Amino acid sequence: MKLTKENIQFIDTYLKNSDVIYIDIRQEMLDHIASGVEQKMATGQQDFYDAFKEYMVVNKSEILKNNRNRSSFSWDVIRQFLLFLVKPYSLGVGVLLFIFFKNVDVNLYFSEDFTVRNLFFVLLIGVVLFQLFYFYIYLKKRFYAIEKTGAIWLILYYLQLFFLPAFGTNDVSAITLTISSFLFLGYVVFFIQELVKFHKHRFNYI
Amino acid sequence: MKNSQLYKGSLTTIVMKLLEENGRMYGYEITQKVKDITKGELKITEGALYPALHKLEAEGVLEVEVENVDNRLRKYYKLTEKGSAETINRLAELEDFIRNMQTLVQPKLDY
Missing domain, CATH: 1.10.8 (Helicase, Ruva Protein; domain 3)
Known part of the structure; x- marks a missing residue:
């Protein structure tokens, strides 16, 4: 029946x-x-x-x-992100970033009013604002498949608070810059990949 | 799941084996199939099955097809190419495990 x-x-x-x-x-x-x-x-x-x-x-x-078990904090998505970061092409980008930061002192391009540290803070806030707009204004509905990536953002946010405090004035080393840029870029690419995957199957959910 | 500690590690292999045999299945169908095959001895709970399916999907072992069935959407799972290869490995591992357990529990004694 x-x-x-x-x-x-x-x-x-x-x-x-x-x-x-x-x-x-x-x-x-x-x-x-x-x-x-x-x-x-x-x-x-x-x-x-x-x-x-x-x-x-x-x-x-x-x-x-x-x-x-579906809290916004998902260990599975963190594991997927880490696996994504250790893929050969991701590591290749990491090496290129290191070479770049080793040879170009980006600290010179910033001032005391707006430091490299401030930039990472603004970038992370920019990403989360985009996500909030996307989730609550564009989609208007909540989907675990896409919101689960928020767990990675949360970790990156705390990492930058710890390693790149926004109010510090001293220069940021090439290694710190490489790791920060690598994680940030990795997260943006990972999020876009998840977004594309979600949109490909979006008709499945609506 | 009955005696969950013993069966827990084999849940994903059981699911993959069923999908290998049946092509594609949805969650409820998997629980019923296991119940039928084991004549009600083994019952996979929803709380264990769905996280396992989602994990396998995230690992690229399973892929999903969604269809509108009887006024609702139904999510079918099937093995990917990677999943089919993985099933063979996991079944071989499980068989080894069963053989070793049998040897340990019922050793053939040489007199």
């Missing part, structure tokens, strides 16, 4: 009210629950609401466990 659009909407609202905020996660849970309820309705000769109630009493905690 197949569920109606109203039944599907009911499950979706139930999941929304259970704090399953990401659409992509909710869709998969919804299909799982709907399949289980359909099976229950077929074998137990129950109506939708009885079958749904009975199914959720037994399976709710396990199904929602999948949502609890």
Whole structure:
């Protein structure tokens, strides 16, 4: 016995009210629950609401466990980012950056009012503003597939606070510049890759 | 999952083996298939299955196809080329593990 659009909407609202905020996660849970309820309705000769109630009493905690693991901080995405950074072409860019910073003293191009440290801070803030605009104004819906990259940004933000404090005045070494630029560029490219991947499959979620 | 500590490490291999045999499957179908094959002895929980599927997808072992089925979207998983090769390796590892366990648990005694 197949569920109606109203039944599907009911499950979706139930999941929304259970704090399953990401659409992509909710869709998969919804299909799982709907399949289980359909099976229950077929074998137990129950109506939708009885079958749904009975199914959720037994399976709710396990199904929602999948949502609890979906915090914005994802170790999986950090692992993917690190794997991306150690790819040969990424490392090649890292070497080129080091050669560049070793031979060009970029500190000379900045003043006390706007240091290299300030630049990295502004770049990171710029990236997060773009992401906020993209998530909340352009997409208007929340997708775990794309928001999970925020975990990497958070780490980069704390790293720059620690290694490149915005209020320091002394020059930044070539190694620090290389690592900072490497991580920042890596993150931008990684985010763009995820964005392209997400858009390629976006019709899947809407 | 029944006796989860023993089965936990084999979950991804079980999923990959099923996908190798069945082409493409969706989450609920995988749980039911395992239940049917093991006659209800082994039950894969949703809380274990979906994170495992998403991890395999992120690793490029699985790819996804989404279809509109019965008023909702359904996410089908299937093995990528890399995934098919990986399945062979993981099954070989699992078989080795089972063989070693059998040797340890039921050693053939020479008299």
